[in-house]
Every structure is written in structure tokens, then in C-alpha cells.
Amino acid sequence: MTLATVPRYDRDRITDRGGHVVVVGAGVAGLLAARVLADAVDEVTVIDRDPLPGEPVARRGVPQSRQIHILWEAGRAVLEELFPGYSEELLAAGGVNIDGRRDLYLYSQGGYLAAGTKPFPLYAATRPLYEQLLRRRVADVDGITLRGGCRFVDYCVDDDATTVQGVTIRETRSRRTGLSADLVVDATGRTSRTPTWLERHGYRPPPTEEVRIDLAYSATCLERPEDDHRMVGILAEAPRTRGGAVLPVEDGRWLVNLHGVHGDHPPTEPEASSAFAASLPTPIVSDLLAEFPTVSDEIAFYPFPSNRRYRYEDLERFPDGLLVVGDALASFNPIYGQGMSVAALEALVLHRALATEAREQLARRFFDRAAEVVDTAWLLATGADLSFSQTQGTRPRGTAFVDWYLSRLFRNAHIDSVLTDAFTRVLSMQDPPSSLLRPGVMWRVCRPGRSRGVSMPRDPPGGRVRDRSVENTARLPRERTRL
Ligand SMILES: Cc1cc2nc3c(=O)[nH]c(=O)nc-3n(C[C@H](O)[C@H](O)[C@H](O)COP(=O)(O)OP(=O)(O)OC[C@H]3O[C@@H](n4cnc5c(N)ncnc54)[C@H](O)[C@@H]3O)c2cc1C
Incomplete structure (x- = not known):
């Protein structure tokens, strides 16, 4: 629901x-x-x-x-319903209003998803x-x-x-x-x-259902130019066990996350942490860490062993x-x-x-x-999580098809804003996952030829994509100058 x-x-x-x-x-x-x-x-x-x-x-x-x-929007909309004015209060307290179409950079399957076209406001703090x-x-x-x-x-x-x-x-x-x-x-x-x-x-x-993933998070705080609202998600994605994310928050800061699954945990030493960031398939996180001062040397660590459902x-x-x-x-x-x-x-x-x-x-x-x-x-x-070969757990029927379908959706979304819109509505819990199987979406995912060898129309937010294992990153656009 x-x-x-x-x-x-x-x-x-x-x-x-x-x-x-x-x-x-x-x-x-x-x-x-x-x-x-x-x-x-x-x-x-x-x-x-x-x-x-x-x-x-x-x-x-x-x-x-x-x-x-x-x-995400589902949570914000409910908070607003239960506490009218909550979103404005969040902004008044320093929260950041992100225009998801412009400021959100989601990386998957070797490239950034194209900018969406539908309004996608985010309230970050x-x-x-x-x-x-x-x-x-x-x-x-x-x-x-x-x-x-x-x-x-x-x-x-x-x-x-x-x-x-x-x-x-x-x-x-x-x-x-x-x-x-x-x-x-x-x-x-x-x-x-x-x-x-x-x-x-x-x-x-x-x-009880449990799916072990042996995930760990780290968090670092960076100083952020007030008008820079970029938000980045390079989520761990099989077989790549590492990922990172960046969120603009109050007090002119970015929260920078590094994460790793199946024991590939992010370090808590600044130098090792930068090296971990540099190993991600796109250098945005590493560039941010190099360019902007950290608020403190402290890196917060949080282990998350498994998904658990009663x-x-x-x-x-x-x-x-x-x-x-x-x-x-x-x-x-x-x-x-x-x-x-x-x-x-x-x-x-x-x-x-x-x-x-x-x-x-x-x-x-x-x-x-x-x-x-x-x-x-x-x-x-x-x-x-189950798409990692290391993950123990029963794979529900149809997992192979879902993996194939989603990876094709992401690859086609590198150049197709309609697919970005459809996916971000699911991610933000506005629409159910089944909405990705609507005929208009399915046709864009499955039509022949789109998921191979395409160039990426969206400028990556700094630096070149390094993940050469994915076919459609072969020709990249001109790099954006500096962060
Ligand atoms: C690393 C990490 C990152 C996350 N990132 C996100 C994110 O990006 N977006 C998102 O929506 N969610 C995220 N979540 C999930 C989110 O934190 C929770 O799902 C959400 O806040 C709901 O948690 P909760 O209120 O059920 O439990 P909690 O937030 O854990 O609160 C439980 C409360 O119970 C109290 N308590 C516990 N035991 C006792 C006791 N014996 N007596 C009295 N009080 C007690 C604790 O003090 C605490 O206040 C993340 C979770 C983790 C672990």
C-alpha cells in the first residue's frame, strides 16, 4: 500500500x-x-x-x-496531513527544499537517470x-x-x-x-x-522473515554553499557492494553517506573513507569530500545486519x-x-x-x-538485496524476471525521463511497484534496442562514470566543470 x-x-x-x-x-x-x-x-x-x-x-x-x-513524498504528505504546516516549519527551521527534477542525481546500471519531468519536491533535513x-x-x-x-x-x-x-x-x-x-x-x-x-x-x-545483508553506513558532514541543493544516490547494486549518497540538510551542510553490503563496510578514518568514496563508479562523492571542508573529523558508523519482518x-x-x-x-x-x-x-x-x-x-x-x-x-x-549472490534467503518466484526488468528500466531511464518519473514515484512510496508494469511504462522498458549502447544525455554531477562493466556508459557526455 x-x-x-x-x-x-x-x-x-x-x-x-x-x-x-x-x-x-x-x-x-x-x-x-x-x-x-x-x-x-x-x-x-x-x-x-x-x-x-x-x-x-x-x-x-x-x-x-x-x-x-x-x-520521501509519501511520508511528507502524511506528516502534512496530520500536522498542517509541518513542511513549512521544516523549511523555516533550515530544512532544504529540493527540486527533484533538477537536483536529484540517481545513479544506477552504469549511468545517471535522466532528469524527471514531473514535479518532485523533496524536503530534506x-x-x-x-x-x-x-x-x-x-x-x-x-x-x-x-x-x-x-x-x-x-x-x-x-x-x-x-x-x-x-x-x-x-x-x-x-x-x-x-x-x-x-x-x-x-x-x-x-x-x-x-x-x-x-x-x-x-x-x-x-x-519472522529475515534477509541478511550485513550492511554498514557511515556519515560525514560537509560545509555546503547555501544555494547548492544537489542530492545524490549511488546505491550499492549487485554485484557492486559499495555505494554512497549525499543529502543537503540544514545549517548549510551536506550529509555524506558511504555504505557497503556483505561486509564491505565503509571505514571511519577520514583518509580511508576518501579512498572508499573514490572507489565508487562515479567521482561525485569523492570530489565533494575533496572540495568542501568537513564540519568535524568524526565519522559516524552504523551497522545494519539484516532486514527483519514480524x-x-x-x-x-x-x-x-x-x-x-x-x-x-x-x-x-x-x-x-x-x-x-x-x-x-x-x-x-x-x-x-x-x-x-x-x-x-x-x-x-x-x-x-x-x-x-x-x-x-x-x-x-x-x-x-537478494540480487546479490552472497545474500542468503528464499528468492520469491519471479525474482529473475524482476531483476532483469528493473535493470533494463534503469538503463533505459538514462535517456527516458518518463521512466525516471515512474521509478521515483515508486521509490517515494507514492505509487505501488506494480505501476512500473503499466503498459506505457512496460513498452518503454521492453522496446527493442533502447537499452544498448546509448549515450547519456544528462551531465553527470562532476567527473566521469568509471563503471565500465555496463554497456551503455560507453559514450559519456561532456563533463560538467566543477562541483
Ligand atoms: C542507518 C539507517 C538509516 C535510515 N535512513 C532512513 C531514511 O533515509 N529514510 C527513512 O525514512 N528511514 C530511514 N531509516 C529508518 C528510520 O530510522 C525508521 O524506520 C523510522 O524512524 C521508524 O522508526 P521507529 O520509530 O519505529 O523506531 P526508532 O526510531 O528506533 O525509535 C524507537 C524509540 O523507542 C525508544 N525505546 C526503545 N526501547 C525502549 C524502552 N525499553 N523504553 C522506552 N523507550 C524505548 C527509543 O529510545 C526510540 O526513541 C533508517 C534507518 C537506519 C538504521
Whole structure:
């Protein structure tokens, strides 16, 4: 499910059921869940083990927050629906409005995709800034209380463990206490303990899908000329295990990402890091690192071993009074940048699940539809991961065709803006992957002769493409002068 098909926000559909909800985790998924729940109940308490700062700073509980975070259009549109004016607030706080047609350079299959023709605005910032503005807006919603420095310890259940009735918490320097609730939402991210908790209380744990990719990210901050909004994505792509990305963010900076899969991890020493960047098939990242001063020598590192998805929708028994959202439900290879958008679409799914009168079966209604949101991101992330021969995991039927089709689509997109438009709408979770099989797109992908030996009409953003293994980079256009 994507922005095109998700049920949109409609406050009038929700009736107040009363009661108290505890959301565990004040990351993006927890904050968005709290926002839609506040329409339906009297009180929502969001707890987080971290202090929740008023400033946009990286938090310990979100170790990925120093890494590049792209907010695609699906996520931004939902944030705007739930918090009118959010996009403008992001820009006012220093976020960057990128014109995707002009400023986004996506490299795949040996060349840059042609510039798109359809409007493709992007709102770029650091993860701490997205989250801090969100936190501020959530704190202003009637009925919501944020409690930082408050660690979730356990769920409280009735005697036969059929209904979750609250949580046990521990606040800084105090003893454990209970917090009763009619509904508890697990938004604790990848460290979620719900699967093991279920097992301990006589439930089957959710069937789990895992695709190991042994990915690691690094992040460096560069000084950026204020009016330079270029954004670059050279994603690892089988058999090339390395990639990089560049995102303009607030305070006149670029966040520069390097990544590598299957153990080919980016280093954290500046010199070795530059050498890693120089090994990418196009020199843009390496040129940026050479030309612009780094804000500090610190290079943040983040390992991401596997895509993991819990199939709660397949469980026959699940306790009442409990939901699981965001990364706690599924987390996937972040190189496509879809986690926050998935969390946002899940919030709309929860909103619609709350529109049904009955409180019973809320979890079933939510998990069934949330699975459709996760499917979209999972398909893209694990599909690309499984195209590496080193990746362990069951290849779904049709994988070979999908690999062939997408690589042909990317090669033809080097000269065909319609294909760039179609792909970026899928990447940004506006349209479903199936939209790439529409006759008008399929014809452009499959027509004879287009994917061989073509010259690339788009100037690469600096330097020559080095990847000689791909046929259609053979004749490159004149290089753009300097970055
Ligand atoms: C390296 C990396 C890069 C990424 N890049 C992108 C990107 O470009 N674009 C994108 O959209 N997404 C990206 N993501 C995904 C994105 O970070 C998440 O999918 C999204 O933020 C939703 O996460 P969440 O809120 O479910 O969990 P988290 O953000 O992990 O938040 C979980 C919260 O739960 C709290 N918590 C945990 N345990 C407890 C406890 N016991 N008690 C109380 N509180 C607790 C934590 O402190 C934290 O605040 C990336 C992820 C990674 C790892």
C-alpha cells in the first residue's frame, strides 16, 4: 500500500472511545501513532527511555539518527496531513527544499537517470530535526503527554494473559511503577521485546522473515554553499557492494553517506573513507569530500545486519490491548530511505482501523492492513538485496524476471525521463511497484534496442562514470566543470 491507495486522514470518521493509551517509544512511528490515537481516546502517554530534548539533537535511543535520512513524498504528505504546516516549519527551521527534477542525481546500471519531468519536491533535513519538529507538534496535541527518561520494563497483563492492561516503567533514579492503559503500542524499534514476551506468556511468537545483508553506513558532514541543493544516490547494486549518497540538510551542510553490503563496510578514518568514496563508479562523492571542508573529523558508523519482518498478521492468537508499529513490526535495508514513510502510512492505517466502532479486533484490523504497507518497502529492499549472490534467503518466484526488468528500466531511464518519473514515484512510496508494469511504462522498458549502447544525455554531477562493466556508459557526455 502506498500514498495512492492508503485511506487518507478524516477526523470526522473517528468517535471518542475514551480511555488511556501508552505508546512506548517516541521515535517517528511512536509519535505518529500517538497523534492518530489522540483523536479516539481521552489520554495518550508517550514514554521513551531517552530524555526528550527541545533541540534537534541525536539521541542515544535512536543510534541511526546521525545517519542520512531521506523523507520521501509519501511520508511528507502524511506528516502534512496530520500536522498542517509541518513542511513549512521544516523549511523555516533550515530544512532544504529540493527540486527533484533538477537536483536529484540517481545513479544506477552504469549511468545517471535522466532528469524527471514531473514535479518532485523533496524536503530534506537531518533525522533529529524531522523528529524534534514532530515532537513539538505532538506535544501540542490535546490529550498527549510525552515522558522522557522513562524506560519500559514489561507489559502488565490480566491473570490469563489475554489482555495487556498497562506497562511497568522505571523513571530515572526511581523504582519501578505501573502505568495502566486500555491499549499499549510497541514503537520501540528494532529492539522490540514483544516477540519474546509473547512466547513467555504462552503465545506463538510471530513468524519472522529475515534477509541478511550485513550492511554498514557511515556519515560525514560537509560545509555546503547555501544555494547548492544537489542530492545524490549511488546505491550499492549487485554485484557492486559499495555505494554512497549525499543529502543537503540544514545549517548549510551536506550529509555524506558511504555504505557497503556483505561486509564491505565503509571505514571511519577520514583518509580511508576518501579512498572508499573514490572507489565508487562515479567521482561525485569523492570530489565533494575533496572540495568542501568537513564540519568535524568524526565519522559516524552504523551497522545494519539484516532486514527483519514480524508477521503478526499471521498469528491466530494475540493479546487484546496491544499493537506493534514501525521498525518493531518491520525494518528493512535503509538505502531506499523508506522507514519513516512506512511509519507515516501505518499511522493512517491505524487511523482507519480506529474508525471502526468495535475496540475488539483492533490489532487484527491494523496488522492486516499494515502488512500491505510493509509489503511495498519490503519488496523493493529485499528484492535488491537478494540480487546479490552472497545474500542468503528464499528468492520469491519471479525474482529473475524482476531483476532483469528493473535493470533494463534503469538503463533505459538514462535517456527516458518518463521512466525516471515512474521509478521515483515508486521509490517515494507514492505509487505501488506494480505501476512500473503499466503498459506505457512496460513498452518503454521492453522496446527493442533502447537499452544498448546509448549515450547519456544528462551531465553527470562532476567527473566521469568509471563503471565500465555496463554497456551503455560507453559514450559519456561532456563533463560538467566543477562541483
Ligand atoms: C542507518 C539507517 C538509516 C535510515 N535512513 C532512513 C531514511 O533515509 N529514510 C527513512 O525514512 N528511514 C530511514 N531509516 C529508518 C528510520 O530510522 C525508521 O524506520 C523510522 O524512524 C521508524 O522508526 P521507529 O520509530 O519505529 O523506531 P526508532 O526510531 O528506533 O525509535 C524507537 C524509540 O523507542 C525508544 N525505546 C526503545 N526501547 C525502549 C524502552 N525499553 N523504553 C522506552 N523507550 C524505548 C527509543 O529510545 C526510540 O526513541 C533508517 C534507518 C537506519 C538504521
